Amino acid sequence: MEYLDFELPIKELEDQLEKCELIGQESNVDVTNTCKQIEKKLEETKKKIYKNLTAWQRVQLSRHPNRPYTLEYITTLTDGTFLELFGDRNFKDDKAMIGGLGKIGGQSFMLIGQQKGINTKMRQYRNFGMANPEGYRKALRLMKMAEKFGIPVITFIDTPGAYPGMEAEERGQGEAIARNIFEMSRLQVPIICVIIGEGASGGALGIGVGDRVFMLENTWYSVISPESCSSILWKSWDFKEKAAEALKLTSTDMKKQKLVDDVIPEPLGGAHYDKATTFATVKEYILNAFQELKDLSTSELVANRMDKYSKMGEFKE
Template sequence: MEYLDFELPIKELEDQLDKCQIIGQESNVDVTDTCKQIEKKLEETKKKIYKNLTAWQRVQLSRHPNRPYTMDYVRALCGETFLELFGDRAFKDDKAMIGGLGKIGDKSFMIIGQQKGYNTKTRQYRNFGMANPEGYRKALRLMKMAEKFNIPVVSFIDTPGAYPGLEAEERGQGEAIARNIFEMIRLKVPVIAIIVGEGASGGALGIGVGDKVYMMENTWYSVISPESCSSILWKSWDYKEQAAEALKLTSTDMKKQKLVDDVIPEPLGGAHFDRETAFKNVQEYILKGYDELKDLSTEKLIAKRMDKYSKMGEFKE
């Protein structure tokens, strides 16, 4: 397990607990009471740290290398029923964007999402979760296929942004994202979007327009990353923590501003500490969201979705 800077007190206590247990196993000394005291202090320390996280610390948790990625959720929720589909039928298959058919519970869904890598080799293969235009066009192709066969769509968002390279711009990155937003607003089937990690800029919006938009507790959703915001405003990354607070990018902030529908709770310490509970919570929200949408007529579904996004950004002075 890798630890973030603010998690080091937890690491120290866990190391102490391990040493205490080893002493008990290798000697005749009774260390039961000592181990219990360390366990109690460890639990108290975890609660104190994770119940008082700053915006920047939540950004760090969303990027934790042990955190489950999109394919982890797909495998856990769909098992052997997931059938991956490839290509945008125009240029090539984008490995940063995955998609396919799968069953969650007893209901079939078209599942799309950004996928990051687990090590240097797979991160390069997945382009660090940053999709090119062909990735967004693949996602749109699959969503239109789902519409044709009346299959609801589930979108898993986890990206530091759309790929900003010259070749991506040459192939129409901005147009591809804008086209997805335009088409998703009027898609004739229910769309459920979940931010499971990073939700940055147009890279997230390109598959993020949904009837239900959920954020996991330790994720962020913003037009720009704290580091980029800091570099623009202060010409340095040193103010990234201040930028994170100012951007109001946490799940709590987004729910308060009515930009997402709900926050999916995570196990203490984050989704990577107890993956099974995280998977169970996500499945529960997907099925609950679908149950609320399945009986709406096509006209009502689209009207509600358009009304929802039209109201965003309204305010009174």
């Protein structure tokens, strides 16, 4: 297990507990009470740390290397029924954006999401979850296919942003994202979006328009990352913690501002501490949302979605 800087007190106690148990196994000394005291202190420390996380600490948790990525969610939720589909039928297949058909709870879904990769080699292969225009065009092709056959769409959002390279701009990155937002707003099948890690900028919005938008507890959703915000406002990354607080990017902030529909709770310590529970909870939220949406007519579905997004940002002086 890898530990973040604010998790070091937990690591120290876990190391102490491991040593205590080892002493008990290798000697005749009764260390039961000592181990219980350490376990109690460990539990209290975990609760104290994870119940009082700052915005920046939640950003760090959303990027934890052990956190489950899109492909792990998809393969687990679909019980091996996932059939991946490739290519945008225009330029090429984008490995940072994956999509295909699968069944969850007996219901067929079109599942789409950004994939970061689980190690250095795979992260390079997946371009660190930063999709090119062809990735968004592939996603749109799959969504239009789902619409044709009346299949609901699920998107998993986890990206530091759309790829900002010159070649991406030359191939129409902005247009591809804008087209997806436009088409998703009027897609005639239910759309359920789940932010499972980072939800940054237009890279997230390109597959983020839905009838139900959920965020896992330790994720973030914002127009810009804290580091980039800090570099623009203060010409340095040193103020990223301050920027994270100011951006109001946590799941709690997003729910309060009515920009997402609900927050999916995570196990104590984050999704990576108990993946099985996380997957089960996400599955429950998805299926419950689908039950609420499945009987709506296409006109009701689109009208409700349009109304939902039209109300965002309204205020009275």
